Amino acid sequence: MDTAWHVELDRVSVTYPNGTRALKDVSLRIDAGEMVSIVGLSGSGKSTLIRTINGLVRATDGTIAVGPHEVTSLHGRALRELRGHIGMIFQGFNLAERTDVYRNVLVGRFAHSPAWRNLLGIPSAQDRDVALAALESVGMLEKVWARGGALSGGQKQRVAIARALSQEPSIMLADEPVASLDPPTAHAVMSDLRRINQERGLTVMVNIHLMDLARQYTTRMIGLRAGEVVYDGPAKDATDADFEQIYGRPIQVRDQLGAAG
């Protein structure tokens, strides 16, 4: 089993070059092996928060500790190596659509493979095994030679999960992983994430704007509003009033996905 990592943010702020303050003085500790949802409306800073953890967005202030590493002090090769330990999936799946599923999953081995192997397109036997095992674990092994663009949305997200798993990560980040999926597929993907958390013991952080999915699939919920943490507690105990406070408005129908099927 991969060793899970904790995440600790200490007074983290992010100000974008255009002046937008996406995160304001956020301090959080997420223990190794937790399954956490980050809830908030679009523009609340969810995406920024999750991207500061693997350094895709740089914190302008504060420090972020991930396992044994200090993200804010890493650059170049050391940062890439850290990212190799952090899997990430995205709302738009982010597959290379003209490339087969196999190559897409091998992207997850980037941090573990020398550049000459990528240049020649010859993965090592170990990389191949890890990639195929990851595909098998999400039930997509038979699609290994299909082109990324030829898959359905749910299949794409499962390949993206396999790509992240082939990193053999210590943390799994998910940025609105089900926002582009239909309800049954959304539940399937959330179940996959929960399975990864329970079976592999990985720390999982999921950005999500739907309250019922947060309650059902995660154990802890962090509410973000205008770049500030406004809620932090057990997900299943979160009341409608808590959600109204996070959203800053009354609950609407579109804040829930509804049951599967």
Added chain:
Amino acid sequence: MTAPAVAPRRELPPKPRNILRVALIVTVLVTLTVAACTPAIGGVEIDLASISKHWANGAKKLGQMMQPNFAFLPRTVAPMLETLQMAVVGAAIAAAISVPLTLWAAKPTNANSVTRGVVRTAVNVVRAVPDLVYASVLVAMVGVGVLPGLITLVLFDLGIIVKLVSEAIDSADHGYMEAGRAAGGSQFQINRVTALPQTLPLFANQWLYTLELNVRISAILGFVGAGGIGRILDERRNFYAYGDVSVIILEILVVVVLIEVLSNALRKRLA
């Protein structure tokens, strides 16, 4: 059930017009054109009368060209093959070099603004020089023959491919790159494994297009000594052998059209 109500006639809101601006643009264009052909103020002299003055001569030449000397055809085969070889080899070399240069010149595939700027500037300079100028200078540098023509074609092709493909890459969406970065990939790994297959159709389209252009250009590079069918075209023209000239022109026409049809068919399958 009631009869469907007749929809009320909608008044179109007045379309915003700017007659003054249009008038100004037209005036400026007309003034510049007239000034450019007025010799009194330094414009070019366009003497349309010379068409009628030399009409008899022109008609005679045209008449000679209307009788193509097909007996000359066998002698054009070798130079025409040389032209085609130059075109193909030039396009192939340019295609190979264009890949790294293009990926260096596009923002998503090269985050370093310094190297990107260097490649872009170099390509713009290369593009600014007309092909016949390259050929003339290169003939002086490396001697008469196929080599200067080949180098000319490669430079010309690179200018086109690198500029057009790097701009297409700049404007496309690149979610897969964020995934590659998040997985700890270096720019090189991301480019090789994902960006290259993703942009290959863009490249292939321009590669075929440059092959098409190469056939057309290499047909005249011989005028300055850079090999191919142009050399023999220039030679027959100097001998006033217009029957031979027209055979060569017809041959170029046929070959160019054939290559164009072929390349269009291939490009259609790429899309």
